[in-house]
Amino acid sequence: MTRLWAMVLGTVAVSALASLRAIVLYLPPPLRVPGTAGMIAAGVLGCILLLRGRLRPRWVLIAASVLMVIVAGAIYPSADARSQMGLGSDQDDALRDMASGIMAGRYPFATPTYLDNPPSPGPVWVLLHVPFVAAGAYILAPVVALALGGWTLARTAGGIAAAGAGVILGTSLVFWEAVAIGSDQVAVGCASAILLLLAVETRATSTAIGVTALAVAVGTARAVFPFVPAAIGLIARGHRLGSVATLSGAALAVIIHLALFQWGPGGYGPMHVFGEAAIMLPGWQASAGAAATLATLAVVMAIRPRRIASQMAGLGVVLAVPLILMMVVRSAEDFSDIASWGANYVVPAVVVLAAATGLAVAEVARNSLGKVV
DSSP states (O other): OHHHHHHHHHHHHHHHHHTHHHHHHHSOHHHHHHHHHHHHHHHHHHHHHHHTTSSOHHHHHHHHHHHHHHIIIIIHHHHHHGGGGTOSOOHHHHHHHHHHHHHTTOOOTTOOOTTSOOOOOOHHHHHHHHHHHHTTOTTHHHHHHHHHHHHHHHHHHOHHHHHHHHHHHHTOHHHHHHHHTTOTHHHHHHHHHHHHHHHHHOOSHHHHHHHHHHHHHHHTSSTTTTHHHHHHHHHTTTSHHHHHHHHHHHHHHHHHHHHHHHHOTTOOGGGHHHHHHHHHSTTHHHHHHHHHHHHHHHHHHHHOOOSHHHHHHHHHHHHHHHHHHHHHHHHHHOTTOGGGGOGGGGHHHHHHHHHHHHHHHHHHHHHHHSSOO
């Protein structure tokens, strides 16, 4: 039980820290501290009520579904309309434009967005979004990713696991902001959690092929993201076939990025993230961030977590460390420039940690109630 509450508190703390940019942006000064405290308290209280049976998993999942429909159907169109004024986030526009370029038979990885930013997503990740863009329903991509993530959690550990993750995400302001602006970071987090769940369950070669394909997709979401399936493969190394599949996917993603960087006509925009990182974390800061990330991964590997909840938590911590360090450094350098904090990049870690919390809640519920929930 102590381990569970440490995980819950750690997860809501990361979520609150990642939400600071949104809190500063959207809340007046008198409400910022109470708002942050309320967000943390709501996440913890929700987990307590789940474990005590006062909050049924079905209610949580229904409420989360209704909120997703409201945000995706009502708030996202308004946020997306800001692009017509040269404002807002261009993450969704980049994916839509790149998917449209692929459907038109064009090379889409060198065309800047309306904010004149190079495109960030890589090829396989873009291909996953083509059906949604073709249907004129891009915003359904993160909705489907969340639904698949919840279904995979429920299949692995029961509905209470999906509900536990839903409580954490439902009380996370940075998560809802990411959904509202159509950020694909939500889908990246869901795909990463699903990838780990599948990797530890892989027993057949046919399943391993699917795991490798998903690992390639996650690894091409950004030029730096091959690290994600590589970390999953190392964390899940006790499950040999799944580990090999994810590590193979990470290697293939690296090859794809390098091939397009070398031979792509007009260049390969996704590589700009390395230059952006060098600007945001110049000199020793970038080296310190990389060292901290590798050290965190080494610690998680040394612990050799065997329970799926602990493995998922380890992945979440590995993803969170470099991104939170970047947030802290950027906000310390210029607190007023909230757009430069990079808080939205912490969203995948928040999603993965929410999945870990849901799995831990399910474990405690099974042990305490003596039944499958």
